[in-house]
Amino acid sequence: MSDLALPPSSAMDPERRAWLIATTAAGGVAAAATAIPFVSSFAPSERARAAGAAVEVDLADIPPGGLKTVEWRGKPVWIMRRTPEMIAALSGQDDKLADPNSSKDALPEALRNPGRSERQDLFVAIGICTHLGCSPSAVAAGTSNPSVGEDWQGGFFCPCHGSTFDLAGRVFKNKPAPTNLEIPPHRFLSDARIVIGDESA
Helix, strand or coil, X not given: CCCCCCCCHHHHCHHHHHHHHHHHHHHHHHHHHHHHHHHHXXXXXXXXXXXXXXXXXXXXXXXXXXXXXXXXXXXXXXXXXXXXXXXXXXXXXXXXXXXXXXXXXCCCHHHCCCCCCCCCCEEEEECCCCCCCCCCEEECXXXXXXXXXXXXXXXXXXXXXXXXXXXXCCEECCCCCCCCCCCCCEXXXXXXEEEECCCCC
């Protein structure tokens, strides 16, 4: 006969058993509640994912001469469909521009041209002045505005401190903006769609 003896039944009364079960369950819930936020902190938040996510844009609704604005990383990005006249206006202004060849810009080779674009009819730029971060406005050619000059060929005017940019986002000389408008990474998916923010572009 074994020397081991079972505890008297009174030692495991129902009240004590219920207390042990409740304590164990509470501990398990607390451990899970602590672990879930800890584990989920390894994954980026929705806001963080959205902040750096590429943006796909439909180009079909941009008319000739029209400008569409989308948001990428909290910044306005312009997509302008330039007309043949607007493309022609990019030539012959080099002597008025601070950096006509975009030598200060870190542009890929495909964008190193007077239009600063892969497709001359479509211009993509971040719509923020490189001076103090204001947002310039598009000003059509021939506009009667002393701020842009009498022979204005079209482009962008920053109302904050008077910087002017041509239709390729190149800044004019003697303006507060130190550099041309920034070109975001982008690539064409088709004739009618573009993706902005694709770092492989």
